[in-house]
Amino acid sequence: MARIDSLAELDKLRERLQEEMRLREGGEEVKVVVTMGTCGIAAGAREVITAILEEISKRGLKGVTVGQTGCAGLCHYEPLVEVERPGTEKVTYVHVDEKKAREIVSKHLVNGQVIKEWTIK
Amino acid sequence: MNLYRAHVLVCAGAGCISSGCQGVKNALLESISRLGLEREVKVVETGCMGPCDLGPVIVVYPEGVFYRKLKPADAVEIAEEHLLKGRVVERLLYRVPEDGRTAATFDQIDFFKKQTRIALRNTGIINPESVEEYIARDGYRALGKVLSSMSPQEVIECVKKSGLRGRGGAGFPTGLKWEFSAKAPGSPKYVVCNADEGDPGAFMDRSILEGDPHSVLEGMAICGYAIGANQGYVYVRAEYPLAVQRLSLAIEKAREYGLLGQNIFGTGFSFDVEIRVGAGAFVCGEETALLASIEGRRGEPRPRPPFPAQSGLWGKPTVINNVETWANVPPIILNGPEWFASIGTEKSKGTKVFALAGKVNNTGLVEVPMGTTLREIIFDLGGGIPGGKQFKAVQTGGPSGGCIPARYLDVPVDYESLTQLGAIMGSGGMIVLDEDTCMVDLARFFLEFVQDESCGKCSPCRIGTKRMLEILERITRGEGRDGDIELLEELGHHIKSSALCGLGQTAPNPVLSTIRYFREEYEAHIYQKKCPARVCRELVVYTIDEEKCNGCGRCRVVCPAGAIFGEKKKPHRIEVEKCIRCGTCMEKCKFSAIYSL
Numbered sequence: 001m002a003r004i005d006s007l008a009e010l011d012k013l014r015e016r017l018q019e020e021m022r023l024r025e026g027g028e029e030v031k032v033v034v035t036m037g038t039c040g041i042a043a044g045a046r047e048v049i050t051a052i053l054e055e056i057s058k059r060g061l062k063g064v065t066v067g068q069t070g071c072a073g074l075c076h077y078e079p080l081v082e083v084e085r086p087g088t089e090k091v092t093y094v095h096v097d098e099k100k101a102r103e104i105v106s107k108h109l110v111n112g113q114v115i116k117e118w119t120i121k
Numbered sequence: 122m123n124l125y126r127a128h129v130l131v132c133a134g135a136g137c138i139s140s141g142c143q144g145v146k147n148a149l150l151e152s153i154s155r156l157g158l159e160r161e162v163k164v165v166e167t168g169c170m171g172p173c174d175l176g177p178v179i180v181v182y183p184e185g186v187f188y189r190k191l192k193p194a195d196a197v198e199i200a201e202e203h204l205l206k207g208r209v210v211e212r213l214l215y216r217v218p219e220d221g222r223t224a225a226t227f228d229q230i231d232f233f234k235k236q237t238r239i240a241l242r243n244t245g246i247i248n249p250e251s252v253e254e255y256i257a258r259d260g261y262r263a264l265g266k267v268l269s270s271m272s273p274q275e276v277i278e279c280v281k282k283s284g285l286r287g288r289g290g291a292g293f294p295t296g297l298k299w300e301f302s303a304k305a306p307g308s309p310k311y312v313v314c315n316a317d318e319g320d321p322g323a324f325m326d327r328s329i330l331e332g333d334p335h336s337v338l339e340g341m342a343i344c345g346y347a348i349g350a351n352q353g354y355v356y357v358r359a360e361y362p363l364a365v366q367r368l369s370l371a372i373e374k375a376r377e378y379g380l381l382g383q384n385i386f387g388t389g390f391s392f393d394v395e396i397r398v399g400a401g402a403f404v405c406g407e408e409t410a411l412l413a414s415i416e417g418r419r420g421e422p423r424p425r426p427p428f429p430a431q432s433g434l435w436g437k438p439t440v441i442n443n444v445e446t447w448a449n450v451p452p453i454i455l456n457g458p459e460w461f462a463s464i465g466t467e468k469s470k471g472t473k474v475f476a477l478a479g480k481v482n483n484t485g486l487v488e489v490p491m492g493t494t495l496r497e498i499i500f501d502l503g504g505g506i507p508g509g510k511q512f513k514a515v516q517t518g519g520p521s522g523g524c525i526p527a528r529y530l531d532v533p534v535d536y537e538s539l540t541q542l543g544a545i546m547g548s549g550g551m552i553v554l555d556e557d558t559c560m561v562d563l564a565r566f567f568l569e570f571v572q573d574e575s576c577g578k579c580s581p582c583r584i585g586t587k588r589m590l591e592i593l594e595r596i597t598r599g600e601g602r603d604g605d606i607e608l609l610e611e612l613g614h615h616i617k618s619s620a621l622c623g624l625g626q627t628a629p630n631p632v633l634s635t636i637r638y639f640r641e642e643y644e645a646h647i648y649q650k651k652c653p654a655r656v657c658r659e660l661v662v663y664t665i666d667e668e669k670c671n672g673c674g675r676c677r678v679v680c681p682a683g684a685i686f687g688e689k690k691k692p693h694r695i696e697v698e699k700c701i702r703c704g705t706c707m708e709k710c711k712f713s714a715i716y717s718l
Contacts, residue, residue, distance in 0.1 A: 002378075003377075003378060003379035004261075004378050004379050004380065004386065005379065005386065005387040006265075006269075006386055006387050007262075007265035007266070007268075007269045007386055010256065010261060010262065010265050010386070011262075013256060014256050014257055014259070014260075014262070017253050017254070017256055017257035018257045019124065020123065020124065020125075020253075020257065021247075021254060021257040021258065023125070023126075023127070023128050023182045023183045024128055024130070024182045024183075024185075024246060036205075036206070036207065037206075046157065049126060049161060050160050050161065053124050053125065053126060053160065053161065054160075056124050057123060057124040065126075065183050066124070066126040067126055067127075067183060067207075068126065068207045069207050070206065070207055070208065
């Protein structure tokens, strides 16, 4: 590990480390929920959630919690990914795969663009 | 950076380690790997979360779901249900004692909800072996702030203004102590952490060292800057191996990051800390004895003045504060003295950590603002007395403290109020006593402890406590004489005024305070030869109620002294001369036919 040589360096390191701890703090933030009932997992939800976690870490995105939930009752649309920003309506993506998952992170979470064609019709 | 969707915090305080948290953690890890969740779920060991009675405990984030009293098999179920499928395992949740409702998260449980955590701000939340998690929670920022934007004098002013007082027992204003050392001539100066926590039933300092060791190191480094010291020592007892291990690791990690050592934050300030492991003599918690022990001499106190602030370690100016005091320093620097001073009472600012032990439902660790009443601590946080028994008294401050009876339950707890009641704040041990406690026997227990731990250097303590103990032993054997109470009081007052150090000066407190509030129990022992709580063996007589006894013979079989006689299906009787008063017969009787007097 590198030596910390100034208060500014400590602050920079802290900001990075705080993201890892965010889970334990709670509060207002963007929520990404993958439905992971038996149907979702069978359809590949596990690969999807792993891809989302990886992508968020790689980009150092702040203020996002990733969670799972049970079957949403839309089994033939699985895997489903729900994105919820405070103050806006929930967006539900369907038939998500690893590639789509990464794109949801880069377009929706980073740039705020909803990818309409993948949402529920 | 590694992001996970869930963090599972496994309490690895010494309490949970003894109730088996390692097995739970291993079962969790195995299940997580079997289910292929390693990339999604992180398992973190933390310091003590506080509710030791419920151990082993874990918390699952982001939901913050709290599970208690786990066995390895339960951990497997949590992994399969909660972590894999997202379904909370209801049967492992905490239940509110009053109505049996389940409470999933901390904000639904009184024990957590009613606490204000400053010294324990990270304990139970971060991994104590990770300096990174400490940094993420504002760790070492106070040190950075002090070194880059405050003068030593400003730091001292800040601590003085906050009103922080020593958490080790005496409650001396911390800022003032720092100022004395800063102004004292002599170089080098030293910073010492007193982690020689020795009161029976007290484990506040151990939990902080085990759960958040960096907060102590940071506090010490800040003081080092304020008084002009470059070397610190933590004096910790060998009976705390986990604390020693985690503290050593913390020092090592802090050095690697350059947070201890030479030229910290590139400011030219250097400060390092070493551990001194004590052999566990109670007297070494007394500051002058502690310093002697660090120097490699026999752990014996010396008269003060000169105080350590003027002449401490190797005769040099030394600030010595206790663990909890140090842990309070970084938040004071970061949030400002006004913030700290806004919590607590007029003369006692901030919070205090208490270790709840004895006859109370939620034994464990709590931190509450100064001025919280004993009733709130024992009944709201502590959950009251188990088994429907009556609250009798609470013993605060360990062997140096005293007993506070039920009629003072609504007194707000601070340094002054407890002293007025003849007890002391002490380091924060709180032993709750119920109706089954004999106050004379309790006083005898504490006196036996200090008698044993007396270093023997001064005669009031060495001989005085011995004589007091002899009198108490006589009283509990039923050989008390008229005038014993007065003699105890006289001896007690003399020892208090003439002993050399804090140990001796406070040793009579448990006796004096029990005489003050429970004199009638002493009188019952001496004049009626009765122990009202039926604890003192020699004073208890077991009798069989012939109307209730159906002659089953159970008592006769279990009696180890062969003191019970009787024919089958006819009432039995106990021969008093043979009875050794073990109480086994009463325990085993299914018909409540045996009673004690």
